[in-house]
Amino acid sequence: MNAPLSIERHTNGHYCLSGELDRDTVPPFWKCRTNWLPEGKTVTLDLAALQRVDSAGMAMLLHLQQLLNENHQSLILRNVPEPLRMLLTLSNVESLFADVIESAQEE
8 A cells, every 4th residue: 555645844835745656646646736836936845755756756746847837936856765866867857857856965
């Protein structure tokens, strides 16, 4: 059974995702995005507490980035798990996140 995906608000625009970001948890999470997405300029997602991310989770992050860009907002991903980094590389989309993934030195 999948660990439910949850989002915890730290400050306006700064959130921590926990659980599993996969094909089972993405659809309900995506449907409720308007309930948590701030109107501020930047959305920061801390991914340190994610237990699992699959290609559906990666696709959701791509769509989230596109949605925010269309709204003149930006996305920052913090503490990106190594499996997600590998998935981005294998899918040849890591360049789409080049300006989004915060490096360890910036934390």
